[in-house]
Amino acid sequence: MKQVIREILGTVAFATRTEDPVTYVIAQPCVDLKDKACIEECPVDCIYEGQRMLYIQPDECVDCGACEPVCPVEAIYYEDDVPEQWSAYTAANVEFFDGIGSPGGASKVGLVPKDHPIVAALPPQQSEEH
Ligand code: SF4
Numbered sequence: 725m726k727q728v729i730r731e732i733l734g735t736v737a738f739a740t741r742t743e744d745p746v747t748y749v750i751a752q753p754c755v756d757l758k759d760k761a762c763i764e765e766c767p768v769d770c771i772y773e774g775q776r777m778l779y780i781q782p783d784e785c786v787d788c789g790a791c792e793p794v795c796p797v798e799a800i801y802y803e804d805d806v807p808e809q810w811s812a813y814t815a816a817n818v819e820f821f822d823g824i825g826s827p828g829g830a831s832k833v834g835l836v837p838k839d840h841p842i843v844a845a846l847p848p849q850q851s852e853e854h
């Protein structure tokens with residue numbers, strides 16, 4: 725019986741890891757602002773710069789939460805707390821890294837001259853709205 729329980733728990737843990745690689749997420753308020761305050765706080769240099777916003781590499785983020793409180797426009801959320809209107813940004817932070825992968829450090833990569841399609845399609849975001 726114990727063996728069966730262990731196997732069930734192991735299956736659940738594996739399923740959780742593989743289905744949910746995201747940790748912290750950057751959402752729409754960052755678009756066209758990019759003041760980069762969060763970059764200074766990240767201990768593993770996993771916040772990458774796109775053309776119009778920054779993106780968190782989900783495999784590199786260690787889930788420390790240091791970036792969240794320094795964002796002046798509350799653009800950073802733990803994955804379970806992303807507001808409904810910005811729920812697409814959870815996938816956007818993952819999909820931005822298609823073709824980029826896990827470079828192991830944003831500073832050596834620098835500006836990545838692209839954005840996720842949902843960001844690229846946005847009209848210019850007015851800074852006074854933030
Ligand atoms: S601190 Fe907020 S607004 Fe500034 S770059 Fe980071 S996520 Fe974007």
Ligand code: SF4
Pocket residue numbers: 747748765766767768769770771780784785786787788789790791792
């Ligand atoms: S939660 Fe921590 S590791 Fe993840 S992006 Fe923010 S500062 Fe970096």
